[in-house]
Amino acid sequence: MHSLSPANGPDGLPRAGFPIELSFPSDVSLIEHVVGMVREECAQRQLSARVCNLTVPVALTEALSNAIVYGNGEDRLKQVRLSARLDDQALVLEVTDEGPGFDLDACEIDPTTEENLDREDGRGLFLMRSLMDRVERFTNGGNVVRLTLNRQ
Amino acid sequence: MHSLSPANGPDGLPRAGFPIELSFPSDVSLIEHVVGMVREECAQRQLSARVCNLTVPVALTEALSNAIVYGNGEDRLKQVRLSARLDDQALVLEVTDEGPGFDLDACEIDPTTEENLDREDGRGLFLMRSLMDRVERFTNGGNVVRLTLNRQ
Amino acid sequence: MSFAIRKQGDVCVVDVDGQLIVGNRQELKQKVLDEIERGERRFLVDFSQTGYIDSSGLGVLVSLSKKIREAGGELRLASLNDDLKTLFELTKLDTLFQITNSRETGLASF
């Protein structure tokens, strides 16, 4: 069994004390608590109020709820996994579900056009893309959505 | 890489959708959020109000704060690990820190005696023992404190 | 997190305390639908005690605004902090909703 906190992450960069790794059952009522933990850690690491109060909670809530609802079909026997890391360059949030994945690039609906404006859904990926610097999807023991926020 | 949620746990019992596995930096301000997640899951799994509002939050807060403060010396570069599982028999909470461990059996101070009653500290293990059915300590890739609450 | 509905004059004022997100939006929706059912037509949602809102929270607001309009009523929003304003601007929902700065101006605007 390896040490819980190696001095350097797999990318060779110092971990700076942030990493949060979490696996939990697919239930939307847990989202707020998971987000609360990540927000608190962002605040402790002196990220801006905007990042702690808007960017991270909204983008992360979208990714977690999609994983729970679409990825895992709200089946409580399926797990969602979150990995949150901060280094000098960026905050990286990875959300993994047990679903088959989806075509991220095909989901390019613009909810701000006149005909979409009064739709009730379809703003999740748009908000993730608007708030974060990068949204990626890949497969790694499950369907992963990775959100990256650069620190400049 | 194995599936995120095997039908049966390592003990052969069904996982019943509960498992929460978590690793986070040693900061006491995260405790409330971690506990919030476990409480919410206990509530979703229909554990009693007493368990959700007293037993679990108090016992788990004690174990987490000891891990952060004594085990890891509040060094944010060190991680605390939590594993929470529920099966037909019991709720099992395991808290792992990176410290050298301690002699659990030697910590038998009774904070309710007349001379101890107005001490400010020394109630943590007592509360864990009073509220839970079993408190154990062992080493497994770190110092582990395991709290067990039977479901009868 | 909690939703309180209170009558001020002939306006139903809804206070959203905490987050308005996927886990609790149904509760808000049901409470407001119940008020429409009871005959209420003027609604003001006050966000001064609100944390963050996610896309399904925004979706519930859109849905309620339609239902209220269909019933011949009106929905207005008040007291968005800078972060919430940004959220409404990003999604252009600031053009769909009538948004006022404070509860008082919101109440006076009906």
Next chain:
Amino acid sequence: MSFAIRKQGDVCVVDVDGQLIVGNRQELKQKVLDEIERGERRFLVDFSQTGYIDSSGLGVLVSLSKKIREAGGELRLASLNDDLKTLFELTKLDTLFQITNSRETGLASF
């Protein structure tokens, strides 16, 4: 989570909103110490809005009760729900503190 201190007559009433635990107990301690410094002597902690209390929260209450007594004052506790009552009974701290059922009886008891 927040601690509000309010003067009612000559009693300082402290409302503990949320949890009283290792992560925030210093804030409560400092606020009450500041009031002692300012000359306040009668304190009532109201737990009607309190979630849970851990051993370090209990420790702060013990510590404050000593400090207040040393200053010639008095600390009373009010409005513990059944779970909090059990916590005080388990630790026998119900014998150390003066505990009253409600804020009103607490205020009247000084």
